[in-house]
Amino acid sequence: MGAHEHKLAIFRGLIKFKSNTQKIWGVLVFLTIVTAVEVVLGIYKPAVLMTALLSPFDGGFGATTANVFLSPFIFLKPLNLIFILLTLVKAYYITWDFMHMRDETQALRRMVVWTAVFLVAYLIFILLQEGGYIESIYSSGYIKRGF
């Protein structure tokens, strides 16, 4: 079985391992560090990270567009943004190194990842949008727009 050559570099070639076994332990160390960071942040919740970086823009079309594109910085606490990003980082290394996605062909990679990412992004958008809409109706006395 010669088809089991692994790509042994992670972090875009910054760290190169000598063997697949060594890479597995290296990735474990990295994932453990990321989880530890999450847990420490989750326990201490630094006050700096508890308020959003930007406040929503008021005004016309431009402001609305800015609110959409900058939504992670306007409507999310930096702490939660960090948690979500670290989760995606962990997911990447589990898929790429433990599940050996790094060694699969580009076509298989794209078939699996793009399909899931596109559909999940759509699902999250549509459900969170709707949830937020219902909340805004509850909190504004069952009136969404007072014309």
Next chain:
Amino acid sequence: MSSTLASTGTEGKTWGGGSAPLKASYGKMMMWFFIVSDALTFSGFLAAYGFSRFKYIGSWPIADEVFTHVPFVHGQELPMIYVAFMTFVLIMSSVTMVLAVDAGHHMKKTKVTWYLFLTIIGGLIFVGSQAWEWATFIKGDYGAVQTKGGQILQFVDAETGHRLALKDFATPIESERVQHLAKNGIWFESEGSHTTFNLQEVIAGMETHSNVIVRTQTLNAQGEKTLLSRDASLQQVRNYGRQVVEGANLKVNEYGSPLFADFFFFITGFHGFHVFSGVVINIIIFFNVILGTYERRKNYEMVEKVGLYWHFVDLVWVFVFTFFYLV
């Protein structure tokens, strides 16, 4: 009958068949596609959780106050510690799994056996921890009162600011209330088990203990639960109290919105079921390895395919951990 065999002129070329452009076996590719569809199922659950949470964003329970227990450690609030341990166990069992796959590539039967064994142990520790987590959540710790409108009222010591359990202040009243069983009633209906205290006992306790105030589910601007004044507390419980709630189930939840409990049971339950089935499949593969099935087949690809499933279970947990315990 050569006349029935059409010649397409593509023999030996890309579309002539027999080529594997993805360079993956059928089984492995199908495992990947199963994982994609399973990932979409889990995303559906987590997005639905997000929907309900956004809908009740102003009163959603704070996870750090719910999951504070560690086995064998009593009387201390340690949020996240145990669930971090569970996460580590699952990642570790993922590592032993990928080491088993690696050993399989080198056809080292003994190593595959041992690494698979460790993976199974890790999976069992995780499922056991999950069961313990459920049991603790179902049992509850402080107890609360549910209002007629379905809101949850919790109790706080006004002097220290600490949470109060019902048993800390409720005054027992002698009564003859017996659990109604199906065999006694004309309509063969029964009622659920009684809570340790009933509403009257809680109200009586509040009246005699002047330090007891109510904490509602509404989150203030600092993201903390709102505390009521002593008068408002008494009024809320007397006028709107409907029943005492201890612990959580699919109908009531002493920590806040019942939806929180519903999603917790459903999502961690579905994930736990995946872990359980993963352990069962791992055990089957483990015995196949011992019996030498893959040695005779001259490849350990089955370990790799099952490994993909096992890593996927770990992958899902990473997301459940974030969205249930962290965010």
